[in-house]
Structures are given as C-alpha cells and as structure tokens.
Amino acid sequence: MSVSPQGLEHGGRLNQAVRQWGIPRSDWLDLSTGISPYGYPVPAIPESVWLRLPEEDDGLDAVARDWLGLPAGAGCLPVAGSQAALQTLPALRSPCRVGVVAPAYAEHASAWQQGGHEVVLLGVEEAEVTLPRLDVLVCVNPNNPTGTLLPAATLRCWHQQLAARGGWLVVDEAFLEASNGKSLVGEAHQAGLIVLRSLGKFFGLAGLRAGLMVAEPALCLALQQALGPWAMSHPARYVMAQAIQDQAWQQQQRQRLREDRQRLDGLLSAAGLSPQGDSDLFAWCPGDQSQEHFEALARQGVLVRYFAEPQALRFGLAGGEAQWERLRYALSALA
Template structure:
C-alpha cells in the first residue's frame, strides 16, 4: 500500500544533468562523441593509484572506513572522525538527514538543487522554497546550498551561524550543503556543528572528478552522525571508494594545483561566452550560469553540435554550462562562434 506521505512526490523523476541517453534521443543527428557540460563535475579526475584486486573480492574493512572519516574530518575542518558520516553519495544522505528532524515545515533557500525539496517531501515535510533567507527561521528544517548551485550565491558565514542558533533553540536543524565548497573561498561551517542544530554536507565526486564513485559526507554532532550511520547500515562505502577517497582527500598538493587549473579554465570559458555575446549570472569555477533570453536557443544550438548543457524548465532564461575536457574546448569554441 502506498504511503500517504508520498502522494505529492510520486511521478516523473526530476531531470538533472548527465543524461546522455536522453540527449541522444532529443538530438539524434548530433555528432558523437557527446561533450557533457551539464553536470558541473571536474573534467580532470583524481589520478589515484591502482586499486588492489582483493578490494573487489572482499567486503570493505570497517577500519578503513574509520581511517577515511578521520582523513575527511581533517580535510573538511570537522572536529573529529566521530563528527563525520560517510554515505554512497550525498543524494542518498538527503532523505536520511530529513527523516531525523521532528516537525512539519521545511524551508529551502532557492532557486537551488531540486533534490533537497524532494527529499524533504519524502520525509513528510511541508516545503517552502524562498529566496528570502529570513523566512528559513520559521521552519523546522532549513536548507541552504553554499555556494549555491546553480547561481554561485554565497551566504555569509555569520548569517549561517545565526540561523543555526535559531534552529538549535527550537530543536530544528540547518542543513548547509557545501557540495561546491572545494572551489569556493567561502569558509566552511563544518567545525561549528558540535553545538547542535547544524549539519554540513560535502560531496566528493564533483571536485575530484569522480561522481561515478558515489561518495558523500554528512558532518554534524556525533549523536546525529550515529543515527545516520545506523540508517545506512554496514558496508555503505565500497572498497574501491575507500581506497580512492583516502588518497585523494589527503593529497593537499593536488587540491591546490587543481583549484588553480579550474580557475584558469573558468576564465577561458567566460572569455568564450563573452565573445559570443552571452550574458552570465554567476556560478563557481566548475560551472557558469548563463542568464540570457536566448538561453533555450543556445541550448539547442550546442546540442546540435553534440554538446549538452543543463537547462531549467522553470527558468527558461537560465542555462548552466560546465568545463570541457581537453578534447572538448575546440568543439565548444567552434559551436559558440557559429551561434547567432
């Protein structure tokens, strides 16, 4: 029997980036291979060492998960491994986190990543999406993506901590999704979770260019972390993910060099868009948000050249475009040069 709470969330799944099969169906004459600029994922994957063959043959060792949590805590600024829960992608963590909060009202600073609203509805919340941060204080569950996807908006740290104080005082929770913080100068609030009322989400796959590995972290008070881990159960993180992420998160030199490279490539992308007369409206160094009346025409034009971007049906003037790999820059430049 269907859960009555699900009545408002069943139906077609939310459309996100990364669906090349859908792009091929919509534009069957487009040249191959497709260049996927729809996801905001680093095109330069972390160069991890070879994964030992026995990692695939054995269940993941619990001690390796503890080690990964300790490395993640140091990298993200959490107080200890006990403040970190690891899950198979932050997407899986969203409904688990929402289910921990008592109350009926959720408020999300929007426009933003649509799965936060869906996860809150799945947990039985009445969801309000607003561009006014002051309205979040009235909710039991407040969500802010910082820096924001897709606008790149950054909420000042003082405002986040003030809202977390408000949520804690009434037994609520502020969730700060820092999925793109690896490429932002905005200071994380991960070290402030001990007092309660605050949970930080961190995504591994975006900055390290390994979204297919499916790994994400929730950082909060240890009591909250234990409740999340209880719901996840054993072996939530695969052996290959433990191997790769432990290396990548500890590799500070690669992180610094990659941030510089992404900044340079974002500047290159901005030059191409500006030369083509395309108006931009923010973003991060993993993507730019185009806000232009010709956005839908640009989406179709690029798609006919085998380049897929992220459009938003509810905001037709918006288009998000990520960074191409080395092989994609020339095709993107040619496509933009022919856009009228």
C-alpha cells in the same frame, strides 16, 4: 509545492540527448554537469579491497577529520555520495516545515517532501523573513545551479536561530572546494548544523559515489543506523582516503579549474551571454533566450543545462583544447 521524483532533471543525461536529437553519443560535447573534467588519478586498488567487506575502523575517519580540520566534538560519517545523506535525513525528523533556498539541487526538496514534510522554496531574502516559521532550512553553498555564494556569517545566523528551537540548518557544500567560500564544517559539532561534502565534483569522481556528512555525533550515528551496514563500498572508502590526503593534487586542481573558469567566462561573454556564479566548475547564464540557445547548441552536439524558472543556462568546463575549440565555434553561432 509539489515535486515529482520522476520529473527531476539532472545534468549528464547523455543517452536522453542522443535519442532526442539523433546525434551519436560519441559526437556529443557534454557540458551539462558541474563535474570537473580532470578526475583524480585513481591508484591501483589492492585485491584485498575487492575481496573483503568494508570496515569502519579502516582509518578513513581520521583521514577525513584531518582533511576537513574537524574539532574533536564533531561527528563525521562517510556516505555513498552526499545524495545518500540528503535523501535519508528527512526520516530522522517528525513531519515539519522545511525551507529550501532556491533555485537549488532539486533532490533536496524532493527528499523532504517524500519524507512527509511541508516544503517551501525560498529566495535568500524570503528565507530571512520566513526563518521563524521553519523547522529546517536547506541551502546549497555555493548554490547549484546559480553558483551564488552565501556569506558564512549569514549561515551562522540562520543556524543559531534554528538551533535555539531544535531546528536544523543543512548546508550542502558539494561545490565548495572549487570556490572561495568558507566551509562550516569546523562548527558542525554544534547541535542543529549539518554539512554535506562530496568527492564527485571537485575530484571528478562522480561515479565513485563518495561523500561525507559532518554533524553532531548523535545525528551521524542515527544516519549511520538508518543507512545500515556497508553503506559505502570498500573501493570507495579506499579511493577517498587516497584522494583527500593528496594535497599537492588538490592545489593543482584548484589552479587549473580557476584558469578554466576564466576561459569559459571569456567565451561566454564574447557570445553575448552573461556568466555568473562563484563556482569554478560551472557558469550560470540567465537570459530570456536561454531555451533558443540551448536548442541551437544541442543541434551542434553541445549539451548544456537548461533551466526554465528562472530562464538560464549552466555551462560546465570543457576538457582539452579540442573541446574548448568546439565550444568556441558553437558559441560563435549564437553571437
């Protein structure tokens, strides 16, 4: 398998859409990402946070542990988004054979390949069969882009097999907060289990670049040393601490995301599409006419995410009644 980092596609490339379709940026409805349209209300940041370098003993570790319910033996490392962890982890292993449950967030496969590892893309059934010949297995749960949620029991079984021979199971839980999935963070004190979390999606704080890696302490320390000092900014650490302690806001967020996903499914179904997936932040719609539908929506200034293999569209959530009405009107043209 060959992965070109220059060719990796991501949602949110609005400037590119402006150039390609000739529609002003202000006239676009961007549903191409899985980021919540409701961002956490960031409080005023004290001047001292801007004036001083971040310090590791600022209390964020305890707050994060409490939020995730971590056992005492687990390591917990704040990082500049889960991206910082996933692209550095490959440097912590000698070249080996890595499986990625696909389709998946393309940065995982790219990072391992650039790190000199052999990378194979696998379906869930293929992963079961191929596991004895893998040193590392990476899965996104719920999956990005399909929204498929793997049972925790399946992941535990995979981890046990890999760990028995010094292997790793890397579970990217970037979208877990907006799903009914069960996190594996409570078991990440065990050797060979690495769990990544992100504030970008559920909290709507993608621009903050804030996340966590949970794993055995020695591995967290190794990653911290590889990233170097002050890898996460002081403002990001401050805002993260506020957001993950705000349980009332998180409960409100879960409820409105669930309601919005149901609304999105209704609009997509009425347009003849088949929404799938277990994440409340986006809907996955496979279909042979996906490219035609993508282009038809883009001509109306509605940007969604198109996937060629397998052919599908991914729709994020609209924000506000005007956006929902615009989406409904654009989808009616497809039907």
